[in-house]
Amino acid sequence: MTLKEAVSARQEELLRSLQExxxxxSAEGPAEEGAPYGREVRRCLDHALATAEALGLTCGRMDQQVGWCEYGDGEEMVAVVGHLDVVPAGEGWTFDPFGGEIRDGKVFGRGAMDDKGPTVAAMYALAALRDTGLPLRRRIRLLLGTNEETGSQDMKYYRAHGGELPVLGFTPDGEYPVINGEKGIINATFRKTYCQTGPVRLTRLTGGSAPNVTPASAAAEIACPPETAAEIAARSAEKVRCTATDTGVLVEALGVSAHGSTPELGENAIGRLMAFLKGVPLSGGAAEAVAFLADRLGMETDGASLGIALEDDVSGKLTLNWGTAEADEGALSLCINYRYPVTKRFEDCAPQLEAAFREAGFTLEKQVHKPSLYVPEDSExxxxxxxxxxxxxGLPARPLSIGGGTYAKALPNVVAFGPIFPGDEVREHKPDEFIEVEKLMKNAQIIAEAMYQLAK
Ligand SMILES: [Zn+2]
Structure with a gap:
């Protein structure tokens, strides 16, 4: 029996397990004893391990954080990293998000593509490989993660508690052909306090919903005498609207939303608002804060005016997304999500950015960093x-570099490989998520062959 035949022979069981x-x-729920990410996530892990056990694979788990099943007895281990947790169903489904219905050659349901489909496919690929009896030099471990969608705390736990690390591995939680570069991602929150003494004061400012989304709207309230309000309102600007209020003027700016990894595809409403506010006769620290933000950040998406415009051949430019801003009479805070090229380092941009803000009187309140990932194209x-x-x-096979982060960052020596093929409709995290049965089986075939080639 060839490996291909062995995988095909398991199609029916694979589909049934995926439906189950x-x-x-298994979206994250409140932590309970023996269920750090909620009882449904635990139940899904139990189900996966019971399935693997029934397939005759060697199973293990670490404190209900991570489970695994493996085959082979080599000293070195090749990992396939999947996850069983999902994002909540959300609105707008025409199918039962937790029904696992198969219609017109597609399996519908939350997790069908991200990441239960590929994870269950990998489990049957491993069983199929065992069925063939092909000799292997390395052991293969399918890791079953439980917290990819809400912070990858599962893999942090696994690493911190001595979980075995792979010499090579992949996660079927990205796209094909293979993602060998992922930019480093930094979320930085800055804050500046000030006093406003003049007759024109910024009393409130809001914009954006999350650091990794380009804001589509932002608004500021200015307290000022009526004649100043009239002057402000008379200054027109594209996509900015001023409305007189009892105390002064309300300024609203519009933008175009985009994902934080591609801010150049959007228009930043907060940046646009800041540019307008720079022309408003505010005073003292508020005026300085606004001028700094308008000049150095504004609607720019590459960090050039902040002195961090990095670039490399593999992954292109550093991208910068000004995600949120908030202000009242006495303070302004903002959060920036920026992503540096895969061959650069934190030290090449984060200290420079912080210094620029510090000079303008801002303090760094919080910073979260996910380092970049880069496995050279000529690596094994x-x-x-x-x-x-x-x-x-039979398709062209060139590696990809992306601005987003995948599960591959959670463990060393791992890259993202599948499950999405070029041109596929992507319904991950959206209503009516599905995976075509044909693509699911194609994934199982590719995963089985990749396991074999990496472990043989
Ligand atoms: Zn995923």
Whole structure:
């Protein structure tokens, strides 16, 4: 029996297991004894391990954070990293999000593509590989994560508690052909306090909903005498609207929303608002804060005016998204989400950014950093995966570099490989998430072959 035949032979069981898994609504819930991410996540992990056990794979788990099943007995371990937790169903479904219904050759349900489909496919791929009896030099471990969607605390726990690390591995939680570069991501929150003494005061400012989304709207309230309000309102600007209020004027700016990894595709409403406010005769620290933000940040998306415009050949430019801003009479705070090129480091941009803000009187309140990931194209891992992909699909196989972060960052020596093929409709995190049965089986075939090639 060839590996291909062994995988195909398991199609029916694979589909049934995936349906069972989708029927467990494993979005994060309140922590309980023995269920750090809620009881449904625990139930989904139990289900996966019971399935693996029934397939005759060796199973293990660490404190209900991470489970695994493996095959082979080599000293070195190759990992496939999947996750069983999902994002909540949300609104707008025409199918039961936790029904696992198969219609027109598609399995519908939350997690069908992200990431239960590929994870269950990997489990059956591993069983199929075992069925063939092909000799392996390395052991293969399918890691079953439980907290990818809400912080990857599962893998942090696994690493911190001595979980075995792979020599090579991949996560079917990204896209094909293979993602060998992921930018470093930094969320930085700055704050500045000030006194306003003049007759024109900024009393309130709001904009944005999350650091990794380009804000589509922002607004500021200015307290001022009526004649100043009239002057402000008379200054027109594109996509900015002024309305007189009892105490002064309300300024509203519009933008275009975009994902934080591609801010250049949007228009930043907060930046636009700041540019307008720079022309308002505010006083003291508030005026200085507004001028600094308008001049150095504004609607820019590459950090040039802040002195951090990094770039490399592999992943392109540093991107910067000004995600949120908030102000009252006495303080202004903001959060920036920026992503530096894969061959650069935190030290190449974060200290410079902080220094620029510090000079303008801001303090760094909070900073969260996810380092970049880069596995060179000529490495054994990337070359092997590209060759498997090219052979199985006949499609061009060039590695990708992205601005987003995948589960691959959670463990060393791992890259994202599948499950989405070029041109596929992406319904992850959206209503009516699905995976086509044909693509699911194609994934199982590719994963089985990749496991074999990396472990043989
Ligand atoms: Zn995922």
């Amino acid at each position: 898994s989708i029927r467990i609504p 891992l990337v070359q092997t995966l590209l060759a498997v992909y090219a052979r199985e699909t």
